[in-house]
Amino acid sequence: MTTTPPGTAVGQQVPRFDARSKVSGDATYAADLHVEGVLWAKTVRSPYPHARIISIDSTAAMALPGVRAVVTGDDLPPNTMWGRRIVDIPVLAQGIVRFAGEQVAAVVADDEETAQRGVELVVVEYEELTPVLDPEAAMADDSPLVHPEVKEIKGMFYDMPKPQNHYVVWDWVNGDVDEGFKDADLIVENTYTTPVVHQVYMEAHNQVTSIDDAGVMHVWAPSKAPYSARDQSALALGIEPTQIVYHPVTIGGDFGGKGSPMNVPLGYFLNKATGKPVRMVFDYTEEFMAANPRHASTLTLRTGVKRDGTIVAHDSRVVFDGGAYAGFKPAGHLMGVAGVAGPYKALNARIREFMVYTNNPPCGHMRGPGEPQALWALESHIDEIALKLGLDPVAYRMAQLAEGGEPVALGEIYEENRAKETLSAAVADSGYNNPKPAAPDGMLYGRGVAIGERTPGGGQNNAQVTMHQDGSVSLETPLFDQGAGGVTVLQQMVAETMGLPTERIKVNVLETGLFEADSGTGGSRVTNIGGIATNEAVKKAHAELFKLSAELDNWPEEQLEVHGDMLVRTDTGESKLWKEVVSRTTTPIVGNAVASGRGSDVTGFCVQIAEVAVDPTTGQVKLLKITTAHDTARIINPLGHQGQINGGTMTGIGYGLFEEMKMEDGHVTTLSFADYKIPSIIDIPELKTVLLSDNSKGAGPYNIKAIGETPNAPTAPAIANAVADAIGVRIRDLPITAEKVYEAIRAKA
Numbered sequence: 001m002t003t004t005p006p007g008t009a010v011g012q013q014v015p016r017f018d019a020r021s022k023v024s025g026d027a028t029y030a031a032d033l034h035v036e037g038v039l040w041a042k043t044v045r046s047p048y049p050h051a052r053i054i055s056i057d058s059t060a061a062m063a064l065p066g067v068r069a070v071v072t073g074d075d076l077p078p079n080t081m082w083g084r085r086i087v088d089i090p091v092l093a094q095g096i097v098r099f100a101g102e103q104v105a106a107v108v109a110d111d112e113e114t115a116q117r118g119v120e121l122v123v124v125e126y127e128e129l130t131p132v133l134d135p136e137a138a139m140a141d142d143s144p145l146v147h148p149e150v151k152e153i154k155g156m157f158y159d160m161p162k163p164q165n166h167y168v169v170w171d172w173v174n175g176d177v178d179e180g181f182k183d184a185d186l187i188v189e190n191t192y193t194t195p196v197v198h199q200v201y202m203e204a205h206n207q208v209t210s211i212d213d214a215g216v217m218h219v220w221a222p223s224k225a226p227y228s229a230r231d232q233s234a235l236a237l238g239i240e241p242t243q244i245v246y247h248p249v250t251i252g253g254d255f256g257g258k259g260s261p262m263n264v265p266l267g268y269f270l271n272k273a274t275g276k277p278v279r280m281v282f283d284y285t286e287e288f289m290a291a292n293p294r295h296a297s298t299l300t301l302r303t304g305v306k307r308d309g310t311i312v313a314h315d316s317r318v319v320f321d322g323g324a325y326a327g328f329k330p331a332g333h334l335m336g337v338a339g340v341a342g343p344y345k346a347l348n349a350r351i352r353e354f355m356v357y358t359n360n361p362p363c364g365h366m367r368g369p370g371e372p373q374a375l376w377a378l379e380s381h382i383d384e385i386a387l388k389l390g391l392d393p394v395a396y397r398m399a400q401l402a403e404g405g406e407p408v409a410l411g412e413i414y415e416e417n418r419a420k421e422t423l424s425a426a427v428a429d430s431g432y433n434n435p436k437p438a439a440p441d442g443m444l445y446g447r448g449v450a451i452g453e454r455t456p457g458g459g460q461n462n463a464q465v466t467m468h469q470d471g472s473v474s475l476e477t478p479l480f481d482q483g484a485g486g487v488t489v490l491q492q493m494v495a496e497t498m499g500l501p502t503e504r505i506k507v508n509v510l511e512t513g514l515f516e517a518d519s520g521t522g523g524s525r526v527t528n529i530g531g532i533a534t535n536e537a538v539k540k541a542h543a544e545l546f547k548l549s550a551e552l553d554n555w556p557e558e559q560l561e562v563h564g565d566m567l568v569r570t571d572t573g574e575s576k577l578w579k580e581v582v583s584r585t586t587t588p589i590v591g592n593a594v595a596s597g598r599g600s601d602v603t604g605f606c607v608q609i610a611e612v613a614v615d616p617t618t619g620q621v622k623l624l625k626i627t628t629a630h631d632t633a634r635i636i637n638p639l640g641h642q643g644q645i646n647g648g649t650m651t652g653i654g655y656g657l658f659e660e661m662k663m664e665d666g667h668v669t670t671l672s673f674a675d676y677k678i679p680s681i682i683d684i685p686e687l688k689t690v691l692l693s694d695n696s697k698g699a700g701p702y703n704i705k706a707i708g709e710t711p712n713a714p715t716a717p718a719i720a721n722a723v724a725d726a727i728g729v730r731i732r733d734l735p736i737t738a739e740k741v742y743e744a745i746r747a748k749a
Contacts, residue, residue, distance in 0.1 A: 009495035009502045010702060013639035016488045017507045018250065018481060027250040030220040031206040031281050038208060038277045039068055041270050042115040043263075044105040044122045045290065046097035049359040049666030050131040050146075053095055053104060053124065060121040061107055066114035069273040070122065071266075072105045082236035082265055083327025084228065086155040086167070088147065089362070091236060091265045097126070098146055098324035099361050100667045101289035103263075108270050108278055131359035131666045135321040136298070138165040138356050146324060146357035157332060167326060168333040168355035172341065174411040175348030180313030184304025188385045191300045192377040193733045195660040196321070198293045199366050200678055203252020204284055205291060209267030210277035217244045217268055222251040224482040225259040225520030226512050228330070236265040246480075248509040254482035255651070256365035257292055259522060260328050285671045292328040292364025293661060296321040299340060299377035309389050309396055311346040314409055318373070319354045321363065326355070328364030336370030339713070341409035342378045343419050343453055343605070344400045349409040359666050365522070367651055368709040371452065372716065376655075376734060379450035379717035384730065393721065394427055394449055401451075414453075415601040416697045418631040423451060426607035426629035429690045439726075443613040443622070448721025450714035453603045456528035456699045456706045459519030460596035463533040465494055465541045467589040471565060471579035473498055474506040475534070478518045479526065481509070484708055485640040486526035490534045492636055493702060497538040499564040515594065523599075524706035527636060528699050532595035535701040541591030548589065549581050602698055604705035605631040608649070608718035611685075614726045619742030621657060621723055623683065626715070629690035633698025633705040644707045645689055652715020654679045657735050 021027040044056075058070035073080075073094035080091045093104045107118035132138045132146055143165055147153065150163045157168060181187065207221035217239075223229045226246035234241040251258060263280050270278040282291070297320050304313035318337050326332055333355045341349045366372075386396035401419040402408045427433060432447060439445035464476035475494050481487040487507055495502040519525060546557040549567060559571040567578040582589055609627040614620070628649055635641045658677040662669045670676040698704045716734060724730045729744040 008499065009492045010634065010636050011638070012492065012502065014488060014492055014502045014637050015639070016485045017491055022250065029203060029252055030208055030222055030249045033208050033220050033249065035208055035210065035277045038279050039108050039110060039274055040112040040115045041106050041108045041278050041280045042112070042119045043103040044107070044119050044124060046093065046100060046102045046104055048097060048126055048128055049100045049133070050129040051097050051126040052129060053093060053097065054127055055125045056105055057123040058105065060123070061118040064114065064118050064121060066110040067107060067118045068110070069108045069270065070105060070118070071269055071273050076269060077238070080236055082232045082261055083155060084232060084260060084330045085332040086153060086326040087235065088153050089325045089327035091269065099359055101361060102324070106266060106270055108274050132165065133358055133360060133666050135319050135356035135358055138358050139354065146359060155332065165357040166354045167357055168353065170333055170353040172338050172351040172410050174409065177313045177315050177348045177350040180348030181304045183312045185307045186388060187302065187304045188381070188388055189300070189302040190381055190384055190732060191298065192380060194297045194373045194376060195734060196293050196296045196363065196663070197366070197655060197659040198288060198291065198661055198676065199255035199257035201253030201255055201257060204282040204287050205258070205262050206281040207262070207264055207267055208277060208279045209264060209271055211268070211271045215243060217271070219244060219246045219264055220249050221246065221262070221264055222249060222258050224251060224254050224480055224522055226480055227478065227515070227518040228259065228520060229261040229264060230512050233261045233265045233268070237268050242513065246512040248480050248511060251480055251482045255367050256369065256522065258482065259330065259365060259520065260292065284673070288661060288671045288676060289668050290361055292362060294366035295334065295363040295373070297373040299373060301340065301377055301381045303381065303385060305385060305389070309391060309399055311344060311400060312348065314341060314346045314349045316340045316351045318351065319356060321358050321360055322355045323358060323360045323362035325362035328362055330365070334370030336368055337374045338410060339371045339452065340374035340378050343402055343408045343451065345402045345406060346409035360663060361668065367648065367712045368454065371709070371713040372652070372655055375450065375452045375713040376716050379714060380720050380730070380732065383448070383721045383724065394423065394432060397423060397449070397451060414603045418692065418696060419451065419453070419605050421692060422605040422607050422629050422631045425690050425692055426609050426627055429629065429688065430609040430627035432609055439613040443615050444726040445613055446722040446724070446726025447609060447611045448718050448725055449607065449609050450718035450721060451605060451607045452710065452714035453605045454524060454706045454710045455603045456600045456704065457523035457525035458598035459523060459525045459529050460517060460594065461526065461530040461533045462515040462518050462594045463490065463530065463537040464514070465537040465591045467541050467545060467578065467582055469579060469583040469588060471577065472506060473500065473504060474508055476508045476510050476514070478510055478512065478515055479521055479530065482521050484521070484644065485637065486521055486530065488640065489527050489636045490530055493531055493534045494538055497535060498562060524708050527704050528600060529595050529597065531700050531702050531704065533593045536593035536595065537591040539591065540593055541589050544589045544591060545578055545581065548585065552581060552584060600699035602705060604707070604710055606710045606714055608711065608714040610718040610722040612719065612722040612726055614723060614741060616727070616745055619738040619740070619745060621736060621738065621741060623653065623657065623685040623719065625686040625688065627688045627690060628711055630707070630710065631692050631696065631705070633696050634703040636702060636704060641707055642689065645711050646687065648709065648711035649687060649715055650679055650684065651712045653683065653719070655734060656716030656719040660735055
């Protein structure tokens, strides 16, 4: 019997609810799912970045023993497309291919090997067209159009004056930038670039789909947003969303890349063609070639300052290479690029974002969409301004950061602003102001700083809490946990409000259908919006229990509380096991809640301070240490919280030093992990975490701040600033490879 009052579960280091199944090998991934009679499908992909399909001959493939069907775009209804907002992604190419790797046909066979042999027998005749590969060139008036029908594409933000490749032009403006520049004593302008990078989750995209006798499509796929993916698939297929059911499976990593339907709509047509369940599994060549990686970008920042460093004008032009299709992005563009204005005081600020169609692979979401590109440029640029003014980078930031009640560059006023506190804590704990130590073995030592912030995200989440007749409690959730531990956090919240140990709360991840809609996992949303829904669901379950107790025992509803296993009368002190009340009914007590809304005005800051040693003879950069400081509120799960800090920092290290999907003439040339480099265990530096006290104001009923995406974005610019400090030369193009550093040192010499 547990009589502990509420307030005992939050703040505990609780292992993830799915940890044991993953470690033991019991976790079920879609690729492992046993389905009776399942067939395999593989797809024919275009070798050209832009071409017209003249003909597809599947005769030889169909003659291969074991091949059950070959499906092409001609077998689908015209304009069969899907998209998370902008509906432009064809299920299979219909008449035109727009990037190298686009799917033009699918072969279904008894096994994977036969399906692949069938793919090799499909003969496609193409007429090559001129590809548009450079986003700047794509915006020219005389550029060929990637989508000549762009004005008819569903989900666009506005009616374009004429067909064009820059399908989103988005402005953020505060004040009068042009007038501000007239007051500047110094204008600093720089251009920074970032490459395409992949999310590199361990589990590639995969799925099993089937259609039952009632015509309902069943889906097993690692989707972190199953309701959204269901609705997009239904739109493409012309059926009701309720005719598609996503079943929960374990997700083998996401990092933003698994929120779309991917090949689920195609699976429907393959099920129809064969009358059988069908399995599809990407290999990693297909992942690099045709998934939805992070956008390449070119960011030009122009800032006017007074001689004392006051920012009087800040103007940013950002061009994103969106690739061939826009449908992978929930918002159609990257709202996070607003971070290129930063948390600094600027009398006038403007950002113009261009999202551009090209014949490169389509891009989507990756941790903090738009923010890593924005902060890479801004925090590098701030260092360059400080250098021009002869000021220490930390001192300059301290002078220019907005404080409580002051608007930041784009005019927002954060509900609580701890930017300077976070920076001070990072500086103190890292020893930034101490004399520089000698670098090992004749290398050059440098250190750099960068700051970022993020608010808890918005959206819609649902929760159901059930109090059973046997005294057990369960949380029913539509959230397919992608590995970040969000569902474990919700489990702790139920335990907290119930006054029970976390392990007493059973988690049931549900297939789609119980709720009407849900935004899923992502955008630093779950602890905020999911927490609000979960708290409300517990309260509703309690209210139903109190009502039942009033009916059965004549106890006053308004004088009742739940303390663990006990139902307590606050007026008399009487108590009883609440299961004794529930067991007298035929059904359990259920509390069902939905929460929706925009992100909170409460923000959380992260400061990264990097220390590096650079070999001047080779350009090799050794990352010695990162001090990562965080402005936190209430930490629900310290174990998961630190895991997010470590993981986000490592993602930023990869972005800063290693990762790049290289392109040649519209073709990805890094098609394996032999060529696409990511950090390994030997690249992990000393990592020191600094957490500000948790007495600050947070969001929602549990007083939280975001952490999942926060440490990711400032890491690369902190490393870049450290490298510049070491060698005296600025690298403005990610990643900061040994070759680039070596050439920069040579050019300086």
